[in-house]
Amino acid sequence: MRTERNLTRLDRVFARLDREPERPTHLDVPRMSRHRVVLFSATLAFYLAIVVAVLTTSWLVRFDWQVMFFRPYQQWPEIHAFLDYWVVLGQRGPTAVMVAAWLGWRSWRQHTLRPLLMFGAALLLLNVTVGAAKIGMGRLGPHYATAIGSNEMWLGGDIFPSGHTANAVVTWGILAYLASTPRTRRYLSALSAVVSLSVGLTTVYLGTHWLSDVFLGWAAGLLILLALPWFETPITRVEAMIFSLRESWRARRTGIITVPGTGASPVGASAMVPPRTAPEGDAPVREPVAAARGARPAAYLAPGPHTARSERTPVTPAGSRRPPHSDRVPRGTTSARPVAGG
Template sequence: MRTEPKLTRLDRIFARLDREPKRPVLDVPRMTRHRVVLFGATLAFYLTIVLAVVTTSWLVRFDWQAMLFRPYQQWPEIHAFLDYWVVLGQRGPTAVMVAAWLGWRSWRQHTLRPLLAFGAALLLLNVSVGAVKYGLGRSGPHYATEVGSNEMWHWFQAGSDIFPSGHTANAVVTWGILAYLATSPRARRWLSALSAVLSLSVGLTTVYLGTHWLSDVLLGWAAGLLILLGLPWFEPPIARAEAWLLDLRDRWLAGASRTTPQATPVPAAAPVPVTPLAAAEEEAPPRETVSPSAARAPRAPVYLAPGPHTTRSERTPVTPVGSRRPPYPERATRGSTPAARPLTGG
């Protein structure tokens, strides 16, 4: 008798992923000439913003004008709403939401590419933006020390890691990856426009709250766009990582199936030769056998009297009424003459 191995929850998930015999062919973006031109223009814009801030040009003066205008005091009625709206640029909550959606897509499309592409984009974002932040060391509006200065090279001062804006760059990458992984050109266009508007609105919200300069927002928007435009260069490593992970999964499943204990089949019993005596016993009518449990009479159930039970010492003694001797009809009463007994014998 062979029993089927009991599947765990992880085995059922892998079985669900292996249900389709063939993975669908996805439209992977390539590094076309148009994309290369956009990447070059965005990189030039990025370097221009950095140069304008380092040289304390008109852009820095405009930063100070916007900061001294204090938008949060000019329109205080939208302050509470924008406090929640800026969360759309925080890396933790947005990464969880987008990763959940891409994980569902990976399960439905039978591929790990959406999750791996999102992970690669976040890794590039943290490395590139983090290096520029700590390398330039620009202080934010709340930590400014001199009016009109670019507030650069303050490496050991609090709040000196705001250039470029991490909220803006994260909003571009997190919501733009949905457009990058879209399966149709129409969805890609709509999602690209939506992510651009969303990322710019998050960046301008940081200017309203006074946590970033306007130039920080422009540089953060360019930094996130550079990652999305250059992501097709990393598609071959993503494909190799996906193949390696799937191969590792297949080897793990094969090893788990080999180590699963299976029931050993019981060998069939050898045929017993039939003798004449055994044949006669088989032809004889079967005897009626009575099992010991069936022959034993069933015991009547014991019913206890209702109410509380008391011990013998707690019971009230009862004196019996009348004589304790049993009645004997053949015995004569005391004081009467007994009748003559017949004599026997001869």
């Protein structure tokens, strides 16, 4: 008799996760050190300085106009086709899908949700901070400029800071932040810096952003990466809560209730609560929580492995195959019954 339950796809995924190693203990998680706090403060000061320089229409705005009139896409037209594709590395949709797929595989292998949760927190900070700055300052881009020499602020635009640049810094920088070792983090930091710098300059080449937009985008993305260690503790709590909910859901599906310190007991078994306080001299009273079900008969289990009929050894029966009869007398003996007749 076949007693094995058919496993669903979700059961197979959980079983595979259980076979994977637990969360590695040697991961180098970045901390908010004094050096990191100083770097965060310096980047924030640079961010504010760029905003003030643009608002006051300083030399930075004049330099923006000089670069725009230089028209880099006309100076080097042979690389225009390549840079049209290269700038995609700063678009949020395609890059988020690629990085999320890689981090999802890492989460599956390491049996932890930290990579995906940190990436989600970084994207949330990026959307909130950069989106609020874009809408709040409303700067127009070079292709929509209205007056030569003006800062083009408060005119309903959405390019300050550069979203492509900030997204490139955060999306590729999160890979360096989540690296397992300091050596890997250094290599990935250098690679993400090259990608984010090139994406920012590509937007200037294509004429979609002012140079000051790119400066502010670099600062905005770097601020998010530097602030991520402050979110490590909340992310750890969220991860523990998600795994706890998963275990309780699995326990409900399998019909097992886990009681701390007592192991697992099947649902419906006779569970007893601690005895109530009873008067002196009386026996403690126990109250049944659930009615006990009748014990099921044990299923028949064969003593050994099942073999096919053709593989069994033939056995010759001993003795007569006829069923025994109480009134039958063996041959050659005298019957004890009286003979009827004359």
